Amino acid sequence: xxxxxxxxxxxxxxxxxxxxxxxxxxxxxxxxxxxxxxxxxxxxxxxxxxxxxxxxxxxxxxxxxxxxxxxxxxxxxxxxxxxxxxxxxxxxxxxxxxxxxxxxxxxxxxxxxxxxxxxxxxxxxxxxxxxxxxxxxxxxxxxxxxxxxxxxxxxxxxxxxxxxxxxxxxxxxxxxxxxxxxxxxxxxxxxxxxxxxxxxxxxxxxxxxxxxxxxxxxxxxxxxxxxxxxxxxxxxxxxxxxxxxxxxxxxxxxxxxxxxxxxxxxxxxxxxxxxxxxxxxxxxxxxxxxxxxxxxxxxxxxxxxxxxxxxxxxxxxxxxxxxxxxxxxxxxxxxxxxxxxxxxxxxxxxxxxxxxxxxxxxxxxxxxxxxxxxxxxxxxxxxxxxxxxxxxxxxxxxxxxxxxxxxxxxxxxxxxxxxxxxxxxxxxxxxxxxxxxxxxxxxxxxxxxxxxxxxxxxxxxxxxxxxxxxxxxxxxxx
Amino acid sequence: xxxxxxxxxxxxxxxxxxxxxxxxxxxxxxxxxxxxxxxxxxxxxxxxxxxxxxxxxxxxxxxxxxxxxxxxxxxxxxxxxxxxxxxxxxxxxxxxxxxxxxxxxxxxxxxxxxxxxxxxxxxxxxxxxxxxxxxxxxxxxxxxxxxxxxxxxxxxxxxxxxxxxxxxxxxxxxxxxxxxxxxxxxxxxxxxxxxxxxxxxxxxxxxxxxxxxxxxxxxxxxxxxxxxxxxxxxxxxxxxxxxxxxxxxxxxxxxxxxxxxxxxxxxxxxxxxxxxxxxxxxxxxxxxxxxxxxxxxxxxxxxxxxxxxxxxxxxxxxxxxxxxxxxxxxxxxxxxxxxxxxxxxxxxxxxxxxxxxxxxxxxxxxxxxxxxxxxxxxxxxxxxxxxxxxxxxxxxxxxxxxxxxxxxxxxxxxxxxxxxxxxxxxxxxxxxxxxxxxxxxxxxxxxxxxxxxxxxxxxxxxxxxxxxxxxxxxxxxxxxxxxxxxxxxxxxxxxxxxxxxxxxxxxxxxx
Numbered sequence: 001x002x003x004x005x006x007x008x009x010x011x012x013x014x015x016x017x018x019x020x021x022x023x024x025x026x027x028x029x030x031x032x033x034x035x036x037x038x039x040x041x042x043x044x045x046x047x048x049x050x051x052x053x054x055x056x057x058x059x060x061x062x063x064x065x066x067x068x069x070x071x072x073x074x075x076x077x078x079x080x081x082x083x084x085x086x087x088x089x090x091x092x093x094x095x096x097x098x099x100x101x102x103x104x105x106x107x108x109x110x111x112x113x114x115x116x117x118x119x120x121x122x123x124x125x126x127x128x129x130x131x132x133x134x135x136x137x138x139x140x141x142x143x144x145x146x147x148x149x150x151x152x153x154x155x156x157x158x159x160x161x162x163x164x165x166x167x168x169x170x171x172x173x174x175x176x177x178x179x180x181x182x183x184x185x186x187x188x189x190x191x192x193x194x195x196x197x198x199x200x201x202x203x204x205x206x207x208x209x210x211x212x213x214x215x216x217x218x219x220x221x222x223x224x225x226x227x228x229x230x231x232x233x234x235x236x237x238x239x240x241x242x243x244x245x246x247x248x249x250x251x252x253x254x255x256x257x258x259x260x261x262x263x264x265x266x267x268x269x270x271x272x273x274x275x276x277x278x279x280x281x282x283x284x285x286x287x288x289x290x291x292x293x294x295x296x297x298x299x300x301x302x303x304x305x306x307x308x309x310x311x312x313x314x315x316x317x318x319x320x321x322x323x324x325x326x327x328x329x330x331x332x333x334x335x336x337x338x339x340x341x342x343x344x345x346x347x348x349x350x351x352x353x354x355x356x357x358x359x360x361x362x363x364x365x366x367x368x369x370x371x372x373x374x375x376x377x378x379x380x381x382x383x384x385x386x387x388x389x390x391x392x393x394x395x396x397x398x399x400x401x402x403x404x405x406x407x408x409x410x411x412x413x414x415x416x417x418x419x420x421x422x423x424x425x426x427x428x429x430x431x432x433x434x435x436x437x438x439x440x441x442x443x444x445x446x447x448x449x450x451x452x453x454x455x456x457x458x459x460x461x462x463x464x465x466x467x468x469x470x471x472x473x474x475x476x477x478x
Numbered sequence: 479x480x481x482x483x484x485x486x487x488x489x490x491x492x493x494x495x496x497x498x499x500x501x502x503x504x505x506x507x508x509x510x511x512x513x514x515x516x517x518x519x520x521x522x523x524x525x526x527x528x529x530x531x532x533x534x535x536x537x538x539x540x541x542x543x544x545x546x547x548x549x550x551x552x553x554x555x556x557x558x559x560x561x562x563x564x565x566x567x568x569x570x571x572x573x574x575x576x577x578x579x580x581x582x583x584x585x586x587x588x589x590x591x592x593x594x595x596x597x598x599x600x601x602x603x604x605x606x607x608x609x610x611x612x613x614x615x616x617x618x619x620x621x622x623x624x625x626x627x628x629x630x631x632x633x634x635x636x637x638x639x640x641x642x643x644x645x646x647x648x649x650x651x652x653x654x655x656x657x658x659x660x661x662x663x664x665x666x667x668x669x670x671x672x673x674x675x676x677x678x679x680x681x682x683x684x685x686x687x688x689x690x691x692x693x694x695x696x697x698x699x700x701x702x703x704x705x706x707x708x709x710x711x712x713x714x715x716x717x718x719x720x721x722x723x724x725x726x727x728x729x730x731x732x733x734x735x736x737x738x739x740x741x742x743x744x745x746x747x748x749x750x751x752x753x754x755x756x757x758x759x760x761x762x763x764x765x766x767x768x769x770x771x772x773x774x775x776x777x778x779x780x781x782x783x784x785x786x787x788x789x790x791x792x793x794x795x796x797x798x799x800x801x802x803x804x805x806x807x808x809x810x811x812x813x814x815x816x817x818x819x820x821x822x823x824x825x826x827x828x829x830x831x832x833x834x835x836x837x838x839x840x841x842x843x844x845x846x847x848x849x850x851x852x853x854x855x856x857x858x859x860x861x862x863x864x865x866x867x868x869x870x871x872x873x874x875x876x877x878x879x880x881x882x883x884x885x886x887x888x889x890x891x892x893x894x895x896x897x898x899x900x901x902x903x904x905x906x907x908x909x910x911x912x913x914x915x916x917x918x919x920x921x922x923x924x925x926x927x928x929x930x931x932x933x934x935x936x937x938x939x940x941x942x943x944x945x946x947x948x949x950x951x952x953x954x955x956x957x958x959x960x961x962x963x964x965x966x967x968x969x970x971x972x973x974x975x976x977x978x979x980x981x982x983x984x985x986x987x988x989x
Binding site for chain 2: 067068070071072073074075076077078079080081092093094095096097098099104107108111114115116118119120122150172173175176210216217218219253256286287288366367368402403405406407409411412414415416417418420434435436437438439474476477478
């Protein structure tokens with residue numbers, strides 16, 4: 001119990017540090033403290049010798065879809081739940097409930113205790129204690145989004161659909177034009193004195209355009225996202241969707257070749273996510289990462305610096321706390337080509353004897369935390385996208401990839417994925433191609449980065465992208 | 479786990495309450511309202527590297543209410559199943575679909591409740607210790623199967639989903655869906671590095687499934703698969719005949735053909751199959767079926783998530799497109815357009831399809847009460863043909879034999895797809911030679927259906943799958959006989975393949 005008391009003392013400092021920054025956006029007696037109160041109450045139910053953590057989240061979402069000048073659907077919903085971890089003598093159990101009612105939460109705690117009894121005990125299993133770091137002064141909540149009337153959202157979706165259709169005569173239709181927004185609040189408390197709370201809003205417009213000529217159809221998607229409606233640029237969503245669909249018209253399967261490849265930002269972001277997944281300390285500990293044992297080595301071209309920075313307020317995945325309540329920090333993964341560190345949650349950091357990186361993430365209240373990342377990003381280079389094309393001269397410009405969940409082996413690093421895009425000739429985009437695969441290994445790809453663009457693109461995902469040129473891959477076509 | 483202390487859903491929401499909620503949902507207009515109530519419990523146990531790493535269990539319960547007014551659907555959901563909570567959600571849904579016309583009348587609700595699930599041993603009646611033991615047995619069997627085995631991971635999952643659906647057309651029905659699943663992944667290491675092999679089994683069934691499918695045998699199969707991949711060479715690159723072993727590649731037809739036959743994609747002219755009903759779209763050897771009534775299979779249902787009885791739907795018969803898969807909304811729209819087939823755009827897209835034969839839509843599914851239903855597959859498979867499966871390989875001078883296909887993705891507008899291959903062998907002079915790895919299959923759904931040139935007399939369902947569509951995941955089954963596709967593009971990491979006549983070349987193998 002003494003240790004418990006210590007934890008609480010330290011914990012009382014962490015939230016104090018957070019409050020001055022959070023205060024301007026928090027309404028007095030608002031919903032946040034209600035969630036934290038529930039989490040703290042559950043943590044207080046810990047029995048002697050037991051660690052208990054409660055993660056409480058609540059979210060409101062709206063989605064409006066427009067189709068052919070009419071509203072196709074409007075959904076609005078609030079969901080909330082609690083995920084509970086119990087650790088007893090190195091054994092962890094987890095349970096959740098999709099409810100904030102005390103009776104359901106008590107049931108979940110009972111289940112988590114029961115589950116813990118069956119786990120294999122390990123010295124490194126356990127909850128984190130507060131580390132005294134100050135959280136980043138993030139302000140991710142926009143009151144104007146919460147106040148936006150439904151009529152405005154409907155209007156935005158309808159207008160996006162209309163504008164996308166009228167942008168190019170080759171646009172046959174719009175598959176869907178969608179407005180979406182969400183407001184999320186979460187709170188975490190543990191019997192070791194962790195206490196954190198956070199809330200964020202997000203909104204966006206997305207559209208998929210179908211362009212056609214003759215019997216052929218091609219699809220392109222575009223989006224714009226932000227934390228508040230004022231940050232959205234609808235023209236960008238419709239413009240991207242139409243450009244990406246139209247430029248693929250007439251695409252053919254090219255002959256197989258080995259050639260340089262340029263990833264446009266969305267594709268680069270997909271690959272950065274894969275690299276970050278392989279950098280999970282958990283994967284490394286289990287010997288299923290291509291990066292195992294390579295710390296300090298030059299694993300990439302010196303042009304490439306890759307980091308995960310949840311403290312950057314402009315990042316879609318910005319967060320002051322990780323999903324175990326630790327204060328998020330900027331983690332450099334690959335610095336000028338050198339592998340600098342892996343990502344860890346509390347248990348994997350203890351097991352590896354490594355410095356914690358506050359990289360615990362959850363898929364919501366229904367899953368326990370595991371190692372992940374928040375806001376992976378490459379340091380932008382000095383070339384514009386046009387200059388990247390000019391440098392490469394001849395190659396394949398990849399607009400989208402498919403099959404990454406099955407075509408990439410994070411153990412061996414080998415990959416082969418479907419791709420569509422355009423050929424690059426004389427430094428410019430040329431004829432479109434489809435039905436090809438591109439193959440290489442992550443190891444080779446990272447070493448063969450020959451240009452990094454300055455066109456950093458924030459995506460609605462945990463990774464941002466930019467133009468990236470790779471000197472050689474094998475393209476399989478006809 | 480679905481404890482006796484919990485009231486059954488239909489006691490919680492009876493006909494009178496359902497009718498009241500539906501009337502409230504239609505109070506400000508609309509022609510259709512639906513109440514979907516769900517109680518879901520799940521449990522997961524995972525083993526990794528000999529340790530029981532995770533045990534988690536959870537419970538969620540709530541209701542989703544939708545109102546359809548003209549082209550607009552309003553939807554709201556709530557975790558509050560009290561009278562007040564349900565009425566508030568009904569009001570939110572109706573506000574979203576506000577219409578100028580008077581609301582439809584709610585038909586008298588006719589109770590039609592499915593029987594108890596056909597489950598011998600409810601997973602909730604089995605202790606957690608027995609589930610842990612299942613994983614331990616698999617772990618041990620895999621470790622002893624092969625000297626190259628380094629890591630074993632195994633996961634057991636169970637779910638029980640009780641649903642109740644009531645709608646303004648008079649439907650009042652319920653179902654109880656129990657599923658269990660076991661997945662095993664083995665990592666083996668050798669001179670060529672590390673490789674993994676997996677096996678998976680699942681069903682709409684109880685714990686008795688593991689009496690029929692021995693976890694030890696599955697684990698050994700996964701270990702052998704990983705060990706074989708250690709000896710595999712990088713796959714070649716190029717277009718070649720591809721033979722797919724029965725039960726290993728049904729996912730290709732699910733992705734590349736099934737999605738294009740979903741009426742929501744068709745209604746938006748977002749499918750290569752739109753407007754093609756009655757036409758020859760595939761080789762005459764192809765008959766494609768979606769069947770939710772296959773007892774015990776992973777994608778089996780009593781009712782769909784719109785309360786309509788599970789059904790068997792023939793989609794392609796002897797190569798002719800005979801039908802699409804429907805949910806309530808798409809069927810209602812198409813029925814309305816049916817009056818002017820060939821005139822209205824929607825009528826043209828669905829011309830020749832079998833919708834108006836008095837059948838109910840049966841493919842409306844949703845991930846949970848928090849989601850709107852849409853057209854989804856259940857168990858989708860190709861029927862067997864007449865050829866001896868061994869003969870298919872013997873008749874293939876050169877090509878790729880796929881023993882297990884991985885996951886894939888399809889662009890439904892173009893039909894272009896890409897699939898990973900997790901186990902494959904080269905076919906040379908009518909015989910399987912060495913294993914190959916790290917390859918994708920890439921092609922086009924319509925073309926692959928036309929290019930099937932031999933279909934075997936065998937048949938098997940494949941691994942339990944989760945199909946993702948617009949962010950919603952639902953359990954689906956797939957299956958197929960051994961068959962050959964005349965030409966498919968193989969995207970490997972080795973150089974370009976040439977036929978034996980031109981001298982087989984493996985190109986840059988070195989890493």
